[in-house]
Structure formats: C-alpha cells, structure tokens
Amino acid sequence: MKAVVVSKAGSPEVLELIQRDIPKIKPDWTLVKVMGFGINHSEIFTRQGLSPSVTFPRILEIELVGLVEESSDRQRFPVGQKVVSIMGDLGRAFDGGYAEYALVPNRSLYTIETDLNWADLAAVPETYYTAFGAMKNLKIEAKDRILVRAGSSGVGQAFAKLVRSQFPDMNLVASVRNLAKEEQLLTAGFSKTILEKDGRLQTQETFTKIFELVGPATIKDSLAHLEEDGIISSTGQLGGKWYLEDFDPIEMLGDNVYLTTFASGNVNQVKLQDMFDYINIYDVPVSPEKIYTIDQIQTAHAYLESKESFGKIVVLNHQEV
Structure with a gap:
C-alpha cells in the first residue's frame, strides 16, 4: 500500500510517500480501507515537531473514513461496513490515516449511516x-x-x-x-x-x-x-x-x-450519528474546498499552511472514488 511517513520534524518535504506492507489484523483492532481523510492543523503541528508525545517515524492523521477490510469484531464491524475514526490517539500514539489502509483500535472506530459521497464524507469527521x-x-x-x-x-x-x-x-x-x-x-x-x-x-x-x-x-x-x-x-x-x-x-x-468549550475527543456512536442525521435533515453543504490525492500530500500541507488557505481540504484514496 501507499503510505506517507514522517521520519523527522520539518517542512512539508518530510512527508515521504513510500510503499509499505498492509498492517496485519490483531485482537481488538480493525483494518480499514481508507477511502479519504481531511487534513488538519494539528497534523501540521505534529509534522513540525510541536507534539511532544509523538515520536517519529509516524504515519500522521487523526481522522479517516473508509470501509472495513477485516476486523477482530466481525459482528460490530462486518466487511464492507462504512466507518469513521476520530481522535483516540490515531496518528499520534500509533500510525494514522495517511495511507491506503490503516489499523484502528475498535474503541476508536464508529459505524455510520450516511449517503454522502467519499469526498464530502472525508470533509466531515x-x-x-x-x-x-x-x-x-x-x-x-x-x-x-x-x-x-x-x-x-x-x-x-x-x-x-x-x-x-x-x-x-x-x-x-x-x-x-x-x-x-x-x-x-x-x-x-x-x-x-x-x-x-x-x-x-x-x-x-x-x-x-x-x-x-x-x-x-x-x-x-x-x-x-x-x-x-x-x-x-x-x-x-x-x-x-x-x-x-x-x-x-x-x-x-x-x-x-x-x-x-467542546473537545472532539468527547465522542461516541450516538453523538456522531446525531451529527450525520443533522447534516441530512438540514441538507448541510459539506463539500471540501480542495481535493488532493495521497501523492499530493506535500502540496496539500503547503496549501493549508499558506495565506491562501480557505476551508476544508481532503485527500481521497483508491480508484473507486
């Protein structure tokens, strides 16, 4: 799979696109086929070395949307189930979503019901x-x-x-x-x-x-x-x-x-679905401002850091997007 690895703190150029083995499933974790993810300022801070708890090398990304590829909990996460991961140390204590596949703890994964396309869905979590x-x-x-x-x-x-x-x-x-x-x-x-x-x-x-x-x-x-x-x-x-x-x-x-205040770590299945229901009921326009591919991750980071940056930007994976 393609994965973006940061081996040392620095500018967008430290985001290195490499080929890496797809992670192996393990107890209490789920393998997700990452269909897309939004890029956040917190990942820029981490890339710059401003997150003391994060050690390199690391695949960044605190959120992702995708499909269950394989799970240790097949009843809750059947193959093909649409899922979202948000917070829960993703991309910080362990590798995150800047990849075509990601291994995510079951506790940080949520099933969702939504008709949003992958680009719009990636802009939301x-x-x-x-x-x-x-x-x-x-x-x-x-x-x-x-x-x-x-x-x-x-x-x-x-x-x-x-x-x-x-x-x-x-x-x-x-x-x-x-x-x-x-x-x-x-x-x-x-x-x-x-x-x-x-x-x-x-x-x-x-x-x-x-x-x-x-x-x-x-x-x-x-x-x-x-x-x-x-x-x-x-x-x-x-x-x-x-x-x-x-x-x-x-x-x-x-x-x-x-x-x-509100901390995005204050999340559970009901609260997350409540948001998606609100988006559906009120027809909220959630489309991102810009869409990149994983090969363009350095350009995406540079844009978000620039004065021209505006709104949400996302990265989409896989041909079926």
Missing part, C-alpha cells in the same frame, strides 16, 4: 464534529447574534454551514486578519466580516454568542464583546497559545456570561 459540538454547547436560538473568531478556518466555515442551514436568517459574523477573504466568507454563509488586528476586534459591536477558535490568545478580547447572559465556546487554539494566563473568573465572567 473532525471538522464538523467539533463545530457541531460547539454549536450545541452554545445553545443557539434564532434571535442570536453570533461571532466566529477565525471564520476562514475549516472549523469556522463548518460552523457557519451548520448554523445557517437551520437558521437561514441568523446574524452570523466572522472575524478575520485579512479582509481579502471577505467575499469567500460571505459566500460561505457569513453575514459580514470584522477585521482583527493584534488580537483585538476592530469594532465596538457585541454578540450573544461567540465561537472562539483563536483560543486563549484572544479570549479576554472576546469576553469584552459578549453581552450579558452570553456564551463563549473556546474550542480552538489557532492563536498558538495553549493556556489562559492572569485570568480572574470573578472579574472576567462577572457580567453573567458563560465560558465553555
């Missing part, structure tokens, strides 16, 4: 599940005015599509560091954009809900734009800061506001 979980925790109502910080990110746009599909008249605003992407964001479903400079929103506007994807680097500024009884979900760390420092909860949350 990590990105849309994160956005969907945050959307539920924000307890969104039709009257809300919502800000999405880092609206041009894949998760930000997934959130916009999920919300807009249920609430077509929602006032949904994206913050960006570059207004050159404004037209793309409006097309993606946002009502308007707000410029962000040096971690501060260039507006006095306030919101009832804020989806915070920049993270600890801008949470304090986001709280300054949150109305009383409002909710902020800090669900990303795109600002490169992992911890919230000098934070006095009584002072910062004293206006009767609420700070929550």
Whole structure:
C-alpha cells in the first residue's frame, strides 16, 4: 500500500510517500480501507515537531473514513461496513490515516449511516464534529447574534454551514486578519466580516454568542464583546497559545456570561450519528474546498499552511472514488 511517513520534524518535504506492507489484523483492532481523510492543523503541528508525545517515524492523521477490510469484531464491524475514526490517539500514539489502509483500535472506530459521497464524507469527521459540538454547547436560538473568531478556518466555515442551514436568517459574523477573504466568507454563509488586528476586534459591536477558535490568545478580547447572559465556546487554539494566563473568573465572567468549550475527543456512536442525521435533515453543504490525492500530500500541507488557505481540504484514496 501507499503510505506517507514522517521520519523527522520539518517542512512539508518530510512527508515521504513510500510503499509499505498492509498492517496485519490483531485482537481488538480493525483494518480499514481508507477511502479519504481531511487534513488538519494539528497534523501540521505534529509534522513540525510541536507534539511532544509523538515520536517519529509516524504515519500522521487523526481522522479517516473508509470501509472495513477485516476486523477482530466481525459482528460490530462486518466487511464492507462504512466507518469513521476520530481522535483516540490515531496518528499520534500509533500510525494514522495517511495511507491506503490503516489499523484502528475498535474503541476508536464508529459505524455510520450516511449517503454522502467519499469526498464530502472525508470533509466531515473532525471538522464538523467539533463545530457541531460547539454549536450545541452554545445553545443557539434564532434571535442570536453570533461571532466566529477565525471564520476562514475549516472549523469556522463548518460552523457557519451548520448554523445557517437551520437558521437561514441568523446574524452570523466572522472575524478575520485579512479582509481579502471577505467575499469567500460571505459566500460561505457569513453575514459580514470584522477585521482583527493584534488580537483585538476592530469594532465596538457585541454578540450573544461567540465561537472562539483563536483560543486563549484572544479570549479576554472576546469576553469584552459578549453581552450579558452570553456564551463563549473556546474550542480552538489557532492563536498558538495553549493556556489562559492572569485570568480572574470573578472579574472576567462577572457580567453573567458563560465560558465553555467542546473537545472532539468527547465522542461516541450516538453523538456522531446525531451529527450525520443533522447534516441530512438540514441538507448541510459539506463539500471540501480542495481535493488532493495521497501523492499530493506535500502540496496539500503547503496549501493549508499558506495565506491562501480557505476551508476544508481532503485527500481521497483508491480508484473507486
């Protein structure tokens, strides 16, 4: 099979496409024919050597979609069953989905019912599940005015599509560091954009809900734009800061506001299928912005790191895609 191996930290050029034996089945694991996968910023961080728990060589990828090839639990995972793997140390503690086949622990594999094609399905798991979980925790109502910080990110746009599909008249605003992407964001479903400079929103506007994807680097500024009884979900760390420092909860949350989050590791069969049912019921447009093949993995990583990056990008495997 084709597999992409990282033997040392570095630029996209360290993503080496090689031929490797298909993994052998073992107790409590399932062999998946990987039909596709999305590329995530966390894999870029790992490739750059910024994930201390990850040792090289390693096949990256924290998510995948595919078909059961062989399983130690044939009753739960019959051959040909459509499956999704998300989180569970995939691509970190053991080899992930940057390959044509992957060996996945049964505990991290989920059967799903969906009619999405492989390209659309590959765009969904990590990105849309994160956005969907945050959307539920924000307890969104039709009257809300919502800000999405880092609206041009894949998760930000997934959130916009999920919300807009249920609430077509929602006032949904994206913050960006570059207004050159404004037209793309409006097309993606946002009502308007707000410029962000040096971690501060260039507006006095306030919101009832804020989806915070920049993270600890801008949470304090986001709280300054949150109305009383409002909710902020800090669900990303795109600002490169992992911890919230000098934070006095009584002072910062004293206006009767609420700070929550959503971790994509908070996943089970019911919750995951709930998301796919929502996508089906509200006809959510989940198609990726760009589609690559596994041979183009270096180009895909370079694009996601570039200023031109926009939305979700996926890689598809096998001829039948």
